Amino acid sequence: MSLKEKLQSSYLAFEDHLQADSPLHDVRNEAMKCFEAKGFPSKKEEAWKYTSLNALLKKEYSIFPKNENAIEFKDVKEYFLNDIDTYKVVFIDGIYSSFLSQITHDVIDVCLMSSALNKSKYSSIIETYFNKAANSDSLTSLNTAFAKEGAYIRIAKHKEAQKPIEIINFATGTEAATMLQPRNLIIVEENAHVQIIERHQSLNKNEVLTNSVTEIFLEKRANVDYYKIQNDTQNASLIDSTFINQERESICSVHTFSFGGKMTRNNLNFKQLGERCDSILNGVTIIEDKQHVDHNTLVHHIAENCESHQDYKGVFDDSATGVFNGKVYVEKEAQKLDAFQKNNNILISDKATINAKPQLEIFADDVKCSHGCTIGQLDEDALFYLRSRGIATKEARALLMYAFANTVLESVKIPELKGRINKLIANKIGVNLGFDL
Amino acid sequence: MLQIKDVYASVEGKDILKGISLTVNAGEVHAIMGPNGAGKSTLASIIAGKEEFELTKGEITINDEDITELGAEERAHKGVFLSFQYPVEIPGVSVTNFIKTAINENRKAKGLEDMPASEMLKKIKEKADLLEIDRKFLSRSLNVGFSGGEKKRNEIFQMAMLEPKLAILDETDSGLDIDALKVVANGVNKLKNKDNAVIIITHYQRLLDYIVPDFVHVIMDGKIVKSGTKQLAYELEEKGYDWIKEELV
Ligand SMILES: Nc1ncnc2c1ncn2[C@@H]1O[C@H](COP(=O)(O)OP(=O)(O)O)[C@@H](O)[C@H]1O
Ligand SMILES: [Mg+2]
DSSP, X not given: OOHHHHHHHHHHHHHXXXXXXXXXXXXXXXXXXXXXXXXXXXXXXXXXXXXXXXHHHTSOOBSSOSSXXXXXXXXXXXXXXXXXXXXXXXXXXXXXXXXXXXXXXXXXXEEEHHHHHHOGGGHHXXXXXXXXXXXXXXXXXXXXXXXXXXXXXXXXXXXXOSSOEEEEEEEOOOSSEEEEOOEXXXXXXXXOEEEEEEEEEESSSSEEEEEEEEEEEEOTTOEEEEEEEEEOOTTEEEEEEEEEEEOXXXXXXXXXXXXXXXXXXXXXXXXXXXXXXXXXXXXXXXXXXXXXXXXXXXXXXXXXXXXXXXXXXXXXXXXXXXXXXEEEEEOTTOOSEEEEEEEEEEESSTTOEEEEEEEEEEOOSSEEEEEEEEEEOOOHHHHHHHHTTTOOHHHHHHHXXXXXXXXXXXXXXXXXXXXXXXXXXXHHHTOOOSSOO | OEEEEEEEEEETTEEEEEEEEEEEOTXXXXXXXXXXXXXXXXXXXXXXXXXXXXEEEEEEEETTEEOTTXXXXXXXXXXXXXEOSSOOOEEEEEHHHHHHHHHHHHHHHTTOOOOOHHHHHHHHHHHHHHTTOOHHHHXXXXXXXXXXXXXXXXHHHHHHHHOXXXXXXXXXXXXXXXXXXXXXXXXXXXXXXXXXXXXXXXXXXGGGGTSOOSEEEEEETTEEEEEEOHHHHXXXXXXXXXXXXXXXX
């Protein structure tokens, strides 16, 4: 049985459990139909030209984990930001872990998607927001059909989340192969602020395929800083689709740090619906072996006087492969736009590859759009300069890599998180520089 | 201290140094002059260990130890320092972080612990003051957006921090106005002692008024064609290089 067939039959059983009168019933059925019609994406599709799911789809995934698995805090402590207090929404194999979480309903809602989907007091919110930012590509549709659990966050008007929120999805790997489909919904109302850190972490070497979807709504003047830490094990793959709708004067930044995992596909979609929005998309990718990271970004400019800034850095060693497919789409109403896109790559090994494809589609005439893409090696002259001062080759290379990534790192607004990311990079390149850049 | 014996070097199959011999003893200052393209920077690079240049013949020793097989960092650990003619810009690394890393990497190579932070700060302050470098300057990205003069001053600041045994200053005077030249020369003179040596590569005798050389050598077409004392620098300033060429034929 193919994965698609397996999902189809699982869906029937899954849908049976849900109340038929649930308003979501139609949404799910519609989404499942959409997935059935489109199937998994193949390399024939332009957007998937450089990323193949074929090998991943051949595994025998368990769609719903059979057992609830407990994990001890000490075993996963390293994946949390321990030096500061945070809200935590933690899932183990897709199931909420109250033990590891710290949620709240006090002034702000940091809780569960399952509550939001099932409790009547949330029904109008679900009706207003659920699946309203997401698009209907096959993988997102598949997630929508199976949407059951994830984080639900709502920051009310003029409120600020006092602590960052960590959303962590652990996979225990108790089964040979697990498929997970978390679904997050984040609503940030007028002038409200929140910082969120999202992480998917597999705890052993078994296969995990995560098809995650997050919808984020920013109302007028809302402010969101979102950080994705992708540093998973060698058999963990992630398809991460994030859909962001921005109303006027809102500011949203998404940082994606991709340091590990077998295959990682990031679909990051911004829609600027109101005037004077600012969207910031930053990424640092440092991978090796046969790892693959694909950044597929879309910024859809619809309103006037907006800005978008993209800065993606990639360092690829061994046979690692990277893709950067960045699209800026400017409607004719989106005048006085300032859109900027930068993608710089370093290939450490001659077997590493990067496919970079910036796309600008502009229908407005009074706009400032720029994009730049570079692919190169570490600068030999810079390396010699550092070595001539007594800095050993390995450290000199590390210093140059840090320096390269630094424009993105320095925009991380949570100092402890920045420190953590510095450490992750240091571990990856096996060098501790003894200072944070 | 430094002995260069009949060195030939090439880059991309092109011969640049064609039999250079030079001995520099501790306590000495040597000046190397010569027209553009003569091979002065190449000589500096080959002493510092730039791998792009291939040593096709000859030997380079420091305190009787052959260094030709050593990497640039190992030569630095032995006390070689090159002030670059064209210092490289490194965005994202501040001057301070760079020099801290360099100091501690040199200490690590000698089996020493990192320099305590307070001592480091004190030393940075002292050397920055010596070279009249503004504090704000130290937190900027290395050489990025620096003027020609700032780059050179920063090179000598690094030299002051690292206290090398053999310093090679490649056209450190170019891009400096007279005041900056005096500051830099004063810095070099303060660092100079009987146990270290300096090689100054320059076009003009201007710098040599402030850092007085014991010997002056002229390189043309990859060879040292004339050696003398400071007097030779004045002659070159006055008459150019053509008379040496004529003397040669
Ligand atoms: N990396 C290089 N590749 C090719 N030719 C070079 C390179 N570096 C220097 N050269 C050549 O070697 C010669 C000597 O250069 P250089 O040592 O920089 O001279 P100087 O410092 O005396 O002006 C010049 O002809 C120059 O063009
Ligand atoms: Mg030169």
